[in-house]
Amino acid sequence: MATFLIKSLVSQTTVKHSPSDHTSSRIEIKSALIPMKRCRSGKIPVLAASIRSENDHSTEAQKKKNGNAINLQSSLLLDAEYDVASKDAHPRPLSSTHSSNSVSNGPRLRVAYQGVRGAYSESAAQKVYPNCEAVPCEQFDTAFETVERWLVDRAVLPIENSLGGSIHRNYDLLLRHRLHIVGEVKYAVRHCLLANHGVKVEDLKRVLSHPQALAQCENTLTKLGLVREAVDDTAGAAKHVALQKLEDTGAVASSAAASIYGLNILAEDIQDDSDNVTRFLILAREPIIPGTDRPFKTSIVFSLEEGPGVLFKALAVFALRQINLTKIESRPLRKQPLRASDDGNSGLPKYFDYLFYVDFEASMADENAQNACRHLKEFATFLRVLGSYPVHTSMM
Ligand SMILES: O=C(O)C(=O)C[C@]1(C(=O)O)C=C[C@@H](O)C=C1
Incomplete structure (x- = not known):
C-alpha cells in the first residue's frame, strides 16, 4: 500500500x-x-x-x-x-494515549461512544443528541477518559441489554471514574447478518461481532453452525469483514453498518427475541440538578459489612419508603475482594466482598429518597450516588 x-x-x-x-x-x-x-x-x-x-x-x-x-x-x-x-x-476511534490538548468548545455537543461508525452506541448517542458530533472511542475506558479530559462533553455507553444482561465493564468503570449519570436512553437493537457481496449464508464458516451481540443472536448462530469470534464492537466487525474482503466470515451488526462499509444484508432481525433493547447511560463531568417535575431515577453504589440479613436491611430502606427498585447488580470489590475468615481455622479468606449497584425510581430532590440514602449510609461501609436523572420511557 x-x-x-x-x-x-x-x-x-x-x-x-x-x-x-x-x-x-x-x-x-x-x-x-x-x-x-x-x-x-x-x-x-x-x-x-x-x-x-x-x-x-x-x-x-x-x-x-x-x-x-x-x-x-x-x-x-x-x-x-x-x-x-x-x-x-x-x-x-480515540485511544487512551490520545492527546488531551483540545477543548470541547463550538456549537455542537461532542458525544463519545465506544466503537466505530455504525455501532449501536453511535445511534444511541444520536437518538439523545440528534445534532451532536459523535466521537468514536476504541474502548469504554477511553470514552470515560475523553469526558474527564474535556475532549468531549458527554459519553453514551451501554449498561444493560434485555437479552444479554449487564455490561459489567461499565459498572466497574462507573466507580473507577468520577463522571455523573445525567440520563439514560433505551435503544431497540436489530441485528443483521452481513457479508461481502456475492457471499451466501452457506459460504460462511465464522461470524464476528461484539460479545453482547453474539449472545443476543445465540439461537440463530447456533442453527447456522457458525463459529463465533468476539471483537470490540459490531460495526468494527463489519468494517473488518469488508476491508479484508472475507468470503467465509460474516458479521453481526446494524443495517447502518452494512451501508457504511458496503456489505450485503443476508438476514435481518436475527436476535433471539424481537424485543431486544439496550439501555445506555449518558455520562457527564457535572451532575444535573434532580427535579420532581417528571419521573426521575437514581443510581447508587454501596458496600456492606458481612453478616446475616445485611443486604436485606439495605434494600429495606427503600421498601419501607415505597421506593421501587428497577435494577440491582453486584460486582466484586476489587480493591478488597476477599475478607479473612472469622473462624480462623483454615487461615484462608472466606468471604467475597461486593459492591451493590442499585437503581431506584425516585429523584434525589425527593425527601423520601434522601431519607432512604441517609438510612443506608448509617450501616453501609461505602455509598456513592452515581446520578439522579430523568427516566427514559418512550422507545421512540
Ligand atoms: O458494538 C456495538 O455496536 C455497540 O454499540 C456495543 C453494544 C454493547 O456493548 O452491548 C451495544 C448494543 C448492543 O447490545 C450490542 C453491542
Whole structure:
C-alpha cells in the first residue's frame, strides 16, 4: 500500500495519507501541540484542505449533513485522527494515549461512544443528541477518559441489554471514574447478518461481532453452525469483514453498518427475541440538578459489612419508603475482594466482598429518597450516588 507522508516542519504536524485503500484512505493528524490560532489561519488547514479536495468529492452540503468531514472551523481539526473515505469521513476511534490538548468548545455537543461508525452506541448517542458530533472511542475506558479530559462533553455507553444482561465493564468503570449519570436512553437493537457481496449464508464458516451481540443472536448462530469470534464492537466487525474482503466470515451488526462499509444484508432481525433493547447511560463531568417535575431515577453504589440479613436491611430502606427498585447488580470489590475468615481455622479468606449497584425510581430532590440514602449510609461501609436523572420511557 502506497503511503505518502507529508510533514510540516512549521507545525510539526504529520499528515499520513494512504490513497490506495479506496474504501477508507486515511489522514492522520497528530498535532496537539499546535495552538488553535494556527488551525484557523495557518498552513495546516490549507494542507488538510488540499488533501481533502483530492479525496472527498462530496458537496459542502453533504459534508455539513454527515458532520464527520474535516471541518476547518472545528477546534478538533488539529487534535483528532480521521479516516477519510471517498464519500464520507470516518473519525478514527480515540485511544487512551490520545492527546488531551483540545477543548470541547463550538456549537455542537461532542458525544463519545465506544466503537466505530455504525455501532449501536453511535445511534444511541444520536437518538439523545440528534445534532451532536459523535466521537468514536476504541474502548469504554477511553470514552470515560475523553469526558474527564474535556475532549468531549458527554459519553453514551451501554449498561444493560434485555437479552444479554449487564455490561459489567461499565459498572466497574462507573466507580473507577468520577463522571455523573445525567440520563439514560433505551435503544431497540436489530441485528443483521452481513457479508461481502456475492457471499451466501452457506459460504460462511465464522461470524464476528461484539460479545453482547453474539449472545443476543445465540439461537440463530447456533442453527447456522457458525463459529463465533468476539471483537470490540459490531460495526468494527463489519468494517473488518469488508476491508479484508472475507468470503467465509460474516458479521453481526446494524443495517447502518452494512451501508457504511458496503456489505450485503443476508438476514435481518436475527436476535433471539424481537424485543431486544439496550439501555445506555449518558455520562457527564457535572451532575444535573434532580427535579420532581417528571419521573426521575437514581443510581447508587454501596458496600456492606458481612453478616446475616445485611443486604436485606439495605434494600429495606427503600421498601419501607415505597421506593421501587428497577435494577440491582453486584460486582466484586476489587480493591478488597476477599475478607479473612472469622473462624480462623483454615487461615484462608472466606468471604467475597461486593459492591451493590442499585437503581431506584425516585429523584434525589425527593425527601423520601434522601431519607432512604441517609438510612443506608448509617450501616453501609461505602455509598456513592452515581446520578439522579430523568427516566427514559418512550422507545421512540
Ligand atoms: O458494538 C456495538 O455496536 C455497540 O454499540 C456495543 C453494544 C454493547 O456493548 O452491548 C451495544 C448494543 C448492543 O447490545 C450490542 C453491542
